[in-house]
Amino acid sequence: MNLPATKTAFSKINNLFYKSYLPNIIYSAIEVGVFDVLSNQALSCIDLSKEIETNEPITESLLEVLLAIEFLKEKDKRYSLTALANEYLTQTSELNQLGAVKSYIVxxxxxxxxTQALKGDIPEFDQNIWSTEKSIRGIEQGAKAxxxxxxxxxxxxxxEFKKATKMCDFAGNSGYYSFALMHENRKLHAHVYDLEIVCETANKIKKDEAGFDRISYHAFDVxxxxxxxxxxxxxxxSHYLYELGATNRLIDLLKKVNRSMKLGGLFISNHIAGKVNGDHRLTLAIVELMTRSMGFPTHCLPEKVLRKALSEAGFGKFRVKAPDERLASPTMLLSAIKIKEL
Structure with missing residues (x-):
């Protein structure tokens, strides 16, 4: 896979699309009582969740969205309304425009x-959600931007990359990153591990791509x-370790990764690592709210969490590249070297 360099920022389009979700998000905040309860007091997320009887992690993500669009203020981890929200989004205001907000719901x-998820009716996350051929192709096409x-x-x-000959692409989907890396390093052979249905589809859609003779797909379930x-x-x-980081299982996995690697081998992570600036702040806040309301714990892996886990798992010599906000998904790239056997 040999792709041209991008000349413009797709993030400008992506961030615009994500704003289209705001009417539904704002109206759910109205329905569960966020604006009415905060109209005359400042509360922590914990206290607000108790007051309006909502799921705390999802409420936390909702508050981050409302902060990003300046409907809320935050001081010392306590939230209150801005004048704008108080005037137009509370039941008691004579000037409220709640009906107008509802008219924009999709x-x-x-x-x-x-609203149901906020109230505790959270679906069980379906790990096969991205396993259809349409989704697999769509994810790869998105990564090309x-x-x-x-x-x-x-x-x-x-x-260490230039000397590598055997690669594990962990939860690697169709192997699109592997193909790009193999094109650069012609000695490299890739092993993609993912769900069985993903591997079957990847074999079908990638069989005619250059380098297919150097890639193998292996069905597995972590x-x-x-x-x-x-x-x-x-x-x-890439984009897989979020749940493990949030549920304190990352160190155990990385110890298994250590045992699967040669001493001096290279580990590379490509994950969203936290808050960013500008329009990306709102987009990632919406992504996190979407993620939690779907029953998944988070779509963020903080750098300090990953570094600590890698260090405990026998890795060191870190390199980090900060997020590029021209991309729709501004990830942090982090590499580490296996420096000791476990």
Whole structure:
């Protein structure tokens, strides 16, 4: 896979699209009573959730969205309304425009059941949600808008990448990152581990792509404790470690990763790591709210969490590349070297 460099920022389009979700989000906040309860007092997220009887983690994400659009203020972890929200979004205001907000609601979409999720009716997350051929192709196409190019540029700067011959692409979908890395390093062979249905689809849609003879797909389920091979001098993971970081299982996994790698091998992570600036702040706040309301704990892996887990799992010599806000998904790239056996 040899992609041209991007010349413009797709994030400008992506951020605009995410704003289209705001009417549904704002109306759910109205329905559960966020604006009315905060109209004359400042409360912490914990106290607000108790007052309006909502799920605290989802409420926390909702408050982050409302902060990003300046409907709320926050001081010492206590939230209160801005003058704008107090005037137009509370039941007691003679000037309220609650009906106008409702008129912009869109039926369907990722926030159609947000009010129910806030009230505790949270669906069980479906790990097969991204396993259809349409989703697999869509994820890869999205990564072509700068994400693949950025990972490749980062890897090329690391001496250990140039010497790598065996790679694990952990939860690697169709292997689109593997193909790009193999195109740069012609000695590299990739092993993609993902759900069985994903591997079957990837084999079908990638069979005619250059480099297919150097890639293998392996069905596995990390939740079942399945093995993911050994002898790697390159281990890559993109957008998969979020849940493990949030549920204190990341260190155990990274210890298994250590045992699967050669001493001196290279680990590369490509994950959203936290808050960013400008329009991205709102977009990532909406993504996090969407994620939690779907029954998944988070779509963020903070740098300090990943560094600590890697250090405890026998990795060091870190390199970090800060998020590029020209991309729709501004991830932090972090690499580490396996410096000791466990």
């Amino acid at each position: 039926n369907g979409g990722p926030f159609k059941n947000l 700068g994400g693949i190019q950025r990972v490749l540029a980062f890897a090329k700067e690391i001496p 939740r079942a404790g399945d093995d993911f091979g050994s002898g790697y001098d390159l281990f890559f993971s």
